[in-house]
Amino acid sequence: MTEQQAGVPEGEQEMMRLYILFGILFRVVMVDLGKVRVVPLKLSYQAVYDWLFPEISRWAERQHHQLRRLLRQQGCVVVSYQRQGHVYVVHYRQRGYLREAIYSIEILRAECQELVGQWIAHYQRGEKTP
Amino acid sequence: MANANKRIVFLVDMQSFYASIEKAANPQLRNQPIVVAGDPERRSGVVLAACPIAKSYGVVTAEALWQAQQKCRNLVVVRPRMEMYIRISMQITQIFESFTDKVEPYSIDEQFLDVTGSVHLFGDVLQMAAQIRQRVWMETGINCRVGIGENKVLAKMACDNFAKKQEQGVFWLKREELADTLWKLPIEKLFGVGSRMKRHFHRMGVYQIRQLADMAPNVLMRRFGVNGEVLWRTARGLDDSPVSLNTYDTQKGIGHHMTLPRDYHTGAEIKVVLLELCEEVCRRARSKELMGSVLSVGCRGADLDALNGFGRQMKLEEQTNDVMTLYEAACCLFDRHWQKTPVRSIGVTLSKLVPDNVLQLNLFTDNHKRRSLAHAMDDIRTRYGQDAILRAASLLGAGQAKERARKIGGHYK
Structure with missing residues (x-):
């Protein structure tokens, strides 16, 4: 069995991890927008929320779909993903092999936070979103 | 191959x-x-x-x-x-189980894998080790090192002495190459040799693992008993123990140990902790449906030196997992051997375990009632938490039970 057949190349695993992260992020941001809207505050920041949250979500969704295309080009398709207690279990088919990735929820949350931080840093520098 | x-x-x-x-x-x-x-x-x-x-x-x-x-x-x-660390450790076990069904957790951060039957599915041995490292890194963010050997002791020594010290984090310690690898190391690098054993070996003129491997096992057995043979076999890279989840199934003793937040000076204070330890030991014994007939009590002073304390054991009149019976015996041992020195660390162990499906009846105490009470207390704790029901003594300043209920193994949950 050759190395390519036997193991998943590191790039693909990293791509899969990012694909999962962006997939979670674009959904979570919209859920958070719904929650932020109902918090009573002294002033209204509706305009900020309505721009910022969907903007991050759209960016994450774009990245998510882009990664899905790239993965598909390399023969990787996600079969299922499910939260099981404190872990997030992803099954994906990679060139005929069914593989499994088990991510810790807490670490995924931290990584999503990092991505939001990256987006904000790029925005503050006036650059195009990463 | x-x-x-x-x-x-x-x-x-x-x-x-x-x-x-x-x-x-x-x-x-x-x-x-x-x-x-x-x-x-x-x-x-x-x-x-x-x-x-x-x-x-x-x-x-x-x-x-x-x-x-x-x-x-x-x-x-x-x-x-601690709860999170245990969860991640279990997640890592789950990752390993996708490489082989023979996974044995050795500690919270070390696990043995027997990959003999599955290595061909993942390329060769080194490729498989690299894939394991990569998956653990991607899915948990933890860098791991892999020691490889033909048995558990070689894998352990490969990891501790070589893989941890190399950038690539993988080392294969082969038995036929021990003379050029392991045997060149000082004796304290051998698995099972601590600071005391090192002193013993130095006194014998043994400074290198090679010297131990070249010794006759009889000489070591005469000096150290069965442990001498185990060390000789370890130096030669011999170990037949299987990688199995059932390694720890045959439990020989149930013990609890506590390092106290300050020095305890009076017998009354120390006995509060002794009672809490007995309670914990008996609760675990009952949960495993076991009882024991040998009790050990150990105490150490503030510098945690064994010379400033004692470690003694006694045979109980009958097998038990009843708190008060164990506590009375523990107090008896403690009163007999305590030198009135400050105590910083204390432990209680119950051994010679047998199943608790028989009950010795007693004319003077209602053992059946005591057992029912203990089980009722266990049920309350299981359902509502460790500190849901406490002995009144635990509410004294010396008591540690309430604080320990917030911890796992003495560390915050």
């Missing part, structure tokens, strides 16, 4: 396990020197794990927090979260 008769065993060790988890869960800490340490306010602040950056300042595991802070002024101290 490995010899068909040889097994292939991996020992996977997580680098700075607790600290790595904290760094993965909190990206702001990633470039900072961090330690996971106990509670500094209660003087129980010892370093449980230090990240590689902190280690580069000279911080070492198990030293006092104040000493670590003196070595590294900008040290970030993180409180332990």
Whole structure:
């Protein structure tokens, strides 16, 4: 069995991890927008929320779909993903092999936070979103 | 390709396990020197794990927090979260189980894998080790090192002595190459040789593992008993123990030990802790449906030196898992051997275990009623938490039960 057949190349695993992260992020941001809207505050920041949250979500969704295309080009398709207690279990088919990735929820949350931080840093520098 | 008769065993060790988890869960800490340490306010602040950056300042595991802070002024101290560490350890076991069905957790951050039957599915041995490291890194953010050998002791020594010290984090310790690898190391690098054993060997003129391997096993057996033969076999890379989840099934004893937050000076104070330890030991014995007939009590002073304390055992009149019976015997041992010196660490162990499906009836005490009461208390604790029901003595200043209910193994949950 050759190395390519036997193991998943590191790039693909990293791509899969990012694909999962962006997939979670674009959904979570919209859920958070719904929650932020109902918090009573002294002033209204509706305009900020309505721009910022969907903007991050759209960016994450774009990245998510882009990664899905790239993965598909390399023969990787996600079969299922499910939260099981404190872990997030992803099954994906990679060139005929069914593989499994088990991510810790807490670490995924931290990584999503990092991505939001990256987006904000790029925005503050006036650059195009990463 | 490995010899068909040889097994292939991996020992996977997580680098700075607790600290790595904290760094993965909190990206702001990633470039900072961090330690996971106990509670500094209660003087129980010892370093449980230090990240590689902190280690580069000279911080070492198990030293006092104040000493670590003196070595590294900008040290970030993180409180332990034992529940999370246990969860991640189980997640890593789950990852390993997708490589082989023979996975044996050796400690919270070390696991043995017998990959003899599955290595061909993942390329060769080194490719498989690399894939394991890659998956653990991608899915948990922890860097792990893999020691490879044809048995568990070789895998363990490959990891501790070589894989941890190399950039690639993988080392295969082959038995036919021991003369050029393991045998060149000093005797204390042998698995099973601690500081005391090292002193014994130095007194015998044994400084290198090679010297031990060249000795006759009879000489070692005469001096150290069965442990001498085990050490000789370890030096020769011989170990037949299987990688199995059932390794720890045959339990020989149930023990609990507590390092106290301060020195306890009076017998009354120490006996409160003794009662709590007996309670804990008996609760565990009952949960495993066991009872024991030999009780051991150990105490140490503030410097935790064995010379400033005692460790004694006694045979009980009958097998028991009843708290008060055990406590009375523990008090008896304690009163007999305590030298009135301050106590900082105390432990109770129940051994010679047998199933508790028989009950010795007694004319003077209602053992059946005592057992029912104990089971009722166990049920309450299982359902509502460890501190849902406490003995009144535990509410005294000396009591530790309430505080320990918030902890796992003496560290915060």
